[in-house]
Amino acid sequence: MNAKGPPRWAEFLLERALPARDREVVTGDLREEYAEFLRPQFGALRAGLWYLRQVSSLAGRSVGEGGTMGRLLLLSSAVTAMCGAWLVLMELLLRHPGFAARVVVALLIVAAGLATLLARLLHFGVLFERGLWVAAAGLIALGVVSFLRNARAAHFEGFVFIIAIVLVLQGALMLATLGRQGNQNRKIANASL
Amino acid sequence: MSDLVGPFEQAVLLAILRLGEDAYGRAILHQAQESLGRGVAAGALYTTLDRLEQRGLVRSKLAPGTAARGGRARRYYFVAAEGNRALADARATLARMWRGIKLPATVKS
Numbered sequence: 001m002n003a004k005g006p007p008r009w010a011e012f013l014l015e016r017a018l019p020a021r022d023r024e025v026v027t028g029d030l031r032e033e034y035a036e037f038l039r040p041q042f043g044a045l046r047a048g049l050w051y052l053r054q055v056s057s058l059a060g061r062s063v064g065e066g067g068t069m070g071r072l073l074l075l076s077s078a079v080t081a082m083c084g085a086w087l088v089l090m091e092l093l094l095r096h097p098g099f100a101a102r103v104v105v106a107l108l109i110v111a112a113g114l115a116t117l118l119a120r121l122l123h124f125g126v127l128f129e130r131g132l133w134v135a136a137a138g139l140i141a142l143g144v145v146s147f148l149r150n151a152r153a154a155h156f157e158g159f160v161f162i163i164a165i166v167l168v169l170q171g172a173l174m175l176a177t178l179g180r181q182g183n184q185n186r187k188i189a190n191a192s193l
Numbered sequence: 194m195s196d197l198v199g200p201f202e203q204a205v206l207l208a209i210l211r212l213g214e215d216a217y218g219r220a221i222l223h224q225a226q227e228s229l230g231r232g233v234a235a236g237a238l239y240t241t242l243d244r245l246e247q248r249g250l251v252r253s254k255l256a257p258g259t260a261a262r263g264g265r266a267r268r269y270y271f272v273a274a275e276g277n278r279a280l281a282d283a284r285a286t287l288a289r290m291w292r293g294i295k296l297p298a299t300v301k302s
Contacts, residue, residue: 005263026239028258028265029218035261057236 006034006051016122017059030054059121073173074120076166080139081113083163105142109167112139116174136174143167197286198250198279204229205241206280209251209270217256217267218242242270250276 005011014030015023030051038047087106091099112135147164150157198206208224209216218239226233245251251270258265272280 022239022243024258024265025218025255025268026235028262028267029222030235031265032259032262033219033222054235057234058239059236061236061240 004035004039005031007048010048010051010055013122014055014058017055017061026058069173069177070120073116073170073177076170076173077113077116077120079113079166080163080170081110081117083159083166084109084113087163109142109163112170116170120177133175136171139167139171139174143169143171198245198283201225201229201237202241202245202250203280203283205238205245206250206272206276209272210280214269216270221270245276246270248275249273250279 011027011031014027018026034047034051038050042050084106088103088110091103091106115135143164143166146160146167150160150164204225205221208221208228212220212224218235221242222233222235222238225238242251242253246253250273252273253268253270255266255268258267
């Protein structure tokens with residue numbers, strides 16, 4: 001990259017946020033605008049801020065991909081990641097017997113939520129493709145086990161009930177949408193060979 | 194009659210027509226900003242170009258990039274016959290809507 005180009009990390013983020021078809025063309029257009037017009041005219045700071053605004057506007061396109069199921073997957077992934085983080089925090093604060101194992105499970109829930117968000121928003125689906133089926137099955141199994149154990153427990157926990165349902169939902173949506181995204185990525189890769 | 198195109202889609206189609214053979218992403222962005230008199234986010238432009246292409250209103254082809262782009266390809270856009278029809282329909286619809294109206298309009302109570 002030449003020294004007058006946009007910040008390397010911002011360009012990397014943009015590349016990841018774009019579908020394969022647009023990657024080269026759009027990053028090229030924005031780099032040209034940055035280097036030939038904005039930076040000489042307004043300086044590195046304002047040109048950098050403009051570039052970041054364009055990255056966020058283009059990353060927003062990923063939210064709409066996959067239709068209603070895609071958006072539901074984003075929502076459920078964000079919920080599971082936040083719930084997992086909350087569980088980690090509470091377990092570490094309360095330190096009931098056996099908390100270490102529960103922290104590990106909660107961290108796995110956070111990781112599953114964040115990984116799915118990355119796969120959807122930044123088109124990392126191909127990287128996760130091999131582990132997709134295992135991860136989705138794991139989420140569904142964890143959700144079902146949590147649901148059943150909670151239903152049989154002496155004290156019913158509404159929070160666990162919600163997480164269990166969202167985990168099953170996320171797993172099912174992952175199978176439905178990321179699998180399809182992987183097929184599309186393969187088609188694009190084959191077409192460009 | 195083809196599906197009506199919205200105001201932003203019209204601005205993009207007209208920008209492509211004005212630019213002729215030089216209609217690639219960055220040039221269309223500048224032209225659309227100039228005709229609309231406001232800033233346009235790149236996300237909005239490329240989403241619209243994708244949609245117009247899917248609807249068959251524009252076509253595109255790749256061309257080699259320049260040094261300022263780090264050698265990355267340019268995608269040039271052309272308004273297809275269906276796009277020309279859609280623009281003509283939009284203009285005719287607007288003309289019908291405005292027929293007989295003078296501004297400032299007075300409302301009878």
